Amino acid sequence: MIKLRIGIVGFGHLGQYLYSLLESHPQFEIAFVWNRSKNVLIDRHVAPSLILDKLENIFELEVDLIVEVAHPSITKKYGQLFLEHGAYFIGSPTALADQETYDLLQKATNTQNRAVYVPSGALWGGEDIRRMALQGSLKGLTITMAKHPSSFKLTDSEGDITAITEPKVVYEGSVRQLCPLAPNNVNTMAAAAVAASNLGFDMVYGRIIADPSLLDWHVIEVEVTGPSQSDGRTFTTKTIRKNPADPGAVTGTATFGSFFSSLLNAARRHGYHPETGFILC
Known part of the structure; x- marks a missing residue:
């Protein structure tokens, strides 16, 4: 061999x-x-x-x-x-x-x-996202990542998020702008932007939430939007993954x-x- x-x-x-x-x-x-x-x-x-x-x-x-x-x-x-x-x-x-x-x-x-x-x-469902992108049927992709504040390694932020006592949205916007802010935390979002080739880094939407109650988990939510029909109905799917992780851990153990x-x-x-x-x- x-x-x-x-x-x-x-x-x-x-x-x-x-x-x-x-x-x-x-x-x-x-x-x-x-x-x-x-x-x-x-x-x-x-x-x-x-x-x-x-x-x-x-x-x-x-x-x-x-x-x-x-x-x-x-x-x-x-x-x-x-x-x-x-x-x-x-x-x-x-x-x-x-x-x-x-x-x-x-x-x-x-x-x-x-x-x-x-x-x-x-990233859950990455292959499905890739296929939709190649077919041109992928119309929207939003990824929300929630972790304990100590798990985020940010290059720049307003205030000390490690001191917060309730969930706080640290960033929401394009994945392209988010990646340099949290380069060690959002590789999942970058992978999604690669899979979503018809949207890319500018049109894939990312959100990170610092949540002090998340002592045991990283939570990743992926929401996909597909085409709308003539009667106004729109294809959507949402997955939520809870990845076991200790406070301060950048990467969950299952990853x-x-x-x-x-x-x-x-x-x-x-x-x-x-x-x-x-x-x-």
């Missing part, structure tokens, strides 16, 4: 989770691991032969699929470079809200004949398993038949 060579970029909780699963998986071989702080890799006993000192040195390695689980800035700086050497699995798709980054990666997927795989994360399932799906698709473009998995 030919093993798929995987590169891991980032070694936080999710990166460590993936490493522990991949190092003993019969279908994969770890090509490299990179982290901004090398000491973390040493402390976690990552084999020295797997540690990549600089991402610019990726050209020295053979790699089939590069998995980013670090920060959206990695895609902006290195996304094109990654696509020169393998398919790219982008764990921080909020980076794609930057139009320049999106356009450059889209061009690179065509030039290099490779794919950018986007994990569905906590880790979902992320790995998306990675397996991307690996299977890549090994079966190379694809191009942005692909929700």
Whole structure:
């Protein structure tokens, strides 16, 4: 069996989770691991032969699929470079809200004949959204995410939301504007904007709510609007997902398993038949 060579970029909780699963998986071989702080890799006993000192040195390695689980800035700086050497699995798709980054990666997927795989994360019904978008029947998409205030890592906000005592809407508007405000929190919304290709980041609507009563859960609500009939009736569907999570946790516990399932799906698709473009998995 030919093993798929995987590169891991980032070694936080999710990166460590993936490493522990991949190092003993019969279908994969770890090509490299990179982290901004090398000491973390040493402390976690990552084999020295797997540690990549600089991402610019990726050209020295053979790699089939590069998995980013670090920060959206990695895609902006290195996304094109990654696509020169393998398919790219982008764990921080909020980076794609930057139009320049999106356009450059889209061009690179065509030039290099490779794919950018986007994990569905906590998005429920992503494949249905994608199909509606391709058919042109998707007319509206709103995603509401409610978490404990300490779980939001915002780049800018009015006042200290950690001190609130009742639910507060922190933001509502386009997902494009929301992604740079909460880049670590709304990857699910970014994945939805990719799936909703006929609407995109500007026309997918996002709302985040800081709720101090949510001590055990992240709650994600997805509302889809389809076409209206001549008699005024409109297709709508709404799903609500409660993801177990502790206060202060950016990612719910169920999302880790979902992320790995998306990675397996991307690996299977890549090994079966190379694809191009942005692909929700």
